[in-house]
Amino acid sequence: MRINFTRLGLILVILGAVLLFNVWTTPVxxxxxxxxxxxxxxxxxxxxxxxxxxxRGNIVVEEAVLMFDPEVGDxxxxxxxxxxxxxxxxxxxxxxxxxxxxxxxTVQVNFDERGEYVVYITxxxxxSYSIPLSLKFPRNGDVVNREADKFxxxxxxxxxxxxxxxxxxxxxxxxxxxxxxxxxxVMSVETxxxxxxx
Amino acid sequence: MSLRVGLALxxxxxxxxxxRPILEITVAFMATMAIFMVQxxxxxxxxxxxxxxxxxxxxxxxxxxxxSLLLPLVIMCGVLMALSFARDYESGLxxxxxxxxxxxxxxxxxKFFAVVLPLALLSWIxxxxxxxxxxxxxxxxxxxxxxxxxxxxxxxxxxxxxxGVLVALxxxxxxxxxxxxxxxxxxxxxxxxxxxLSSGGDSYANYLCxxxxxxxxxxxxxxxxxxxxxxSMTDTLExxxxxxxxxxxxxxxxxxxxxxxxxxxxxxxxxxx
Numbered sequence: 258m259r260i261n262f263t264r265l266g267l268i269l270v271i272l273g274a275v276l277l278f279n280v281w282t283t284p285v286x287x288x289x290x291x292x293x294x295x296x297x298x299x300x301x302x303x304x305x306x307x308x309x310x311x312x313r314g315n316i317v318v319e320e321a322v323l324m325f326d327p328e329v330g331d332x333x334x335x336x337x338x339x340x341x342x343x344x345x346x347x348x349x350x351x352x353x354x355x356x357x358x359x360x361x362x363t364v365q366v367n368f369d370e371r372g373e374y375v376v377y378i379t380x381x382x383x384x385s386y387s388i389p390l391s392l393k394f395p396r397n398g399d400v401v402n403r404e405a406d407k408f409x410x411x412x413x414x415x416x417x418x419x420x421x422x423x424x425x426x427x428x429x430x431x432x433x434x435x436x437x438x439x440x441x442x443v444m445s446v447e448t449x450x451x452x453x454x455x
Numbered sequence: 456m457s458l459r460v461g462l463a464l465x466x467x468x469x470x471x472x473x474x475r476p477i478l479e480i481t482v483a484f485m486a487t488m489a490i491f492m493v494q495x496x497x498x499x500x501x502x503x504x505x506x507x508x509x510x511x512x513x514x515x516x517x518x519x520x521x522x523s524l525l526l527p528l529v530i531m532c533g534v535l536m537a538l539s540f541a542r543d544y545e546s547g548l549x550x551x552x553x554x555x556x557x558x559x560x561x562x563x564x565x566k567f568f569a570v571v572l573p574l575a576l577l578s579w580i581x582x583x584x585x586x587x588x589x590x591x592x593x594x595x596x597x598x599x600x601x602x603x604x605x606x607x608x609x610x611x612x613x614x615x616x617x618x619g620v621l622v623a624l625x626x627x628x629x630x631x632x633x634x635x636x637x638x639x640x641x642x643x644x645x646x647x648x649x650x651x652l653s654s655g656g657d658s659y660a661n662y663l664c665x666x667x668x669x670x671x672x673x674x675x676x677x678x679x680x681x682x683x684x685x686x687s688m689t690d691t692l693e694x695x696x697x698x699x700x701x702x703x704x705x706x707x708x709x710x711x712x713x714x715x716x717x718x719x720x721x722x723x724x725x726x727x728x
Binding site: 259264267268271272275276278279283284285286289290291294303304305306307308309311348371372373375390392404406407410 | 470475478479482483486487490491493494495496497498499500501502503504505508509512584588589591592
């Protein structure tokens with residue numbers, strides 16, 4: 258199996274183009290949510306967000322939920338606005354958000370690297386609540402959250418593939434031209450010899 | 456001397472089988488099929504369980520990528536294997552090569568592995584590449600889990616190649632051999648799409664997990680530690696049989712056609728019509 262520059266370049270272009278098409282046509286899902294476990298007073302619950310570098314998104318700390326047993330004897334979810342302390346840490350251990358808020362609260366975070374973003378939520382109220390966490394991306398038609406790292410890889414693959422392909426073609430043309438030139442010289446010398454001898 | 460001849464023969468065979476544009480078409484076909492499994496991965500989980508969820512997602516990604524690569528692998532392996540044997544027989548090249556001091560065993564092994572080995576390697580490389588694109592934060596885990604794809608793919612390709620050789624040696628004509636091999640492999644691949652879990656332990660569909668490609672995929676899932684999705688059907692074979700049993704099954708399917716074809720080709724096959 259001979260792999261020359263032209264073939265390698267073509268294979269890289271194929272891979273890059275397929276990846277580029279995929280990245281271009283599959284934006285990230287627009288809404289994720291998780292209910293979370295009950296968090297006691299002054300306790301902290303940590304959520305792990307595995308994120309791709311997809312640009313700006315909103316982390317929403319929803320209204321706290323308390324399981325309440327009213328007089329009817331049935332359990333219902335009652336939503337409360339409670340104070341919580343919110344900390345968001347990026348995969349490279351940079352603190353992106355560190356503030357005390359009242360639920361519900363939306364904070365915009367720029368997801369610019371791939372990995373686990375840790376969201377620490379500390380309950381600062383007097384009772385135990387479960388505090389849901391959501392992740393929302395803009396629904397505007399002009400904003401599309403795509404994975405930046407895959408986009409860059411696809412561009413690099415396509416560009417390097419095209420370069421190798423052109424380099425291979427140029428080398429082949431040059432070598433062929435050289436061979437043809439050498440053949441012409443040999444033929445001319447032989448013709449000259451034959452002519453002189455005759 | 457024999458090894459040197461074998462290597463020279465393998466090199467010539469690789470050049471012939473994977474000549475332009477076969478390799479490019481195969482890569483494009485495999486990349487197109489595998490790319491559908493490369494979706495943006497976003498999860499919100501309990502931070503304390505993050506590593507378990509992450510590993511499970513990575514294993515799921517390896518499994519789904521290998522499953523999606525199976526169709527192009529099966530098609531290309533069937534076509535190339537049938538074409539490789541039938542075309543050489545038809546053109547008389549097989550007779551010419553075997554008239555020089557090259558044993559039939561070596562000839563068969565070279566022709567067989569010139570198709571199977573590059574496909575298995577290509578499948579592993581593409582699986583690692585596409586899974587690694589999403590989970591590159593843990594490169595060693597990606598390498599470790601995607602390595603399981605290599606033996607599973609190799610064993611599947613052995614069966615697939617066995618069908619190709621069987622058809623080629625029976626039909627002995629390029630185009631009919633290619634088409635028959637394609638159809639036979641496509642039939643076995645089609646069985647992998649049938650859900651054998653939801654049917655229950657007493658259904659006929661339960662036994663489809665023992666078919667060559669479906670069995671290999673179940674073997675891979677068990678190696679990766681992936682639990683079946685429908686956990687309610689605990690009496691199905693896919694759930695009750697162990698990874699070792701599916702491993703033995705995969706080796707059995709890999710050898711069931713290749714070994715008899717090898718023996719037949721070396722002892723009985725008439726090269727001159």
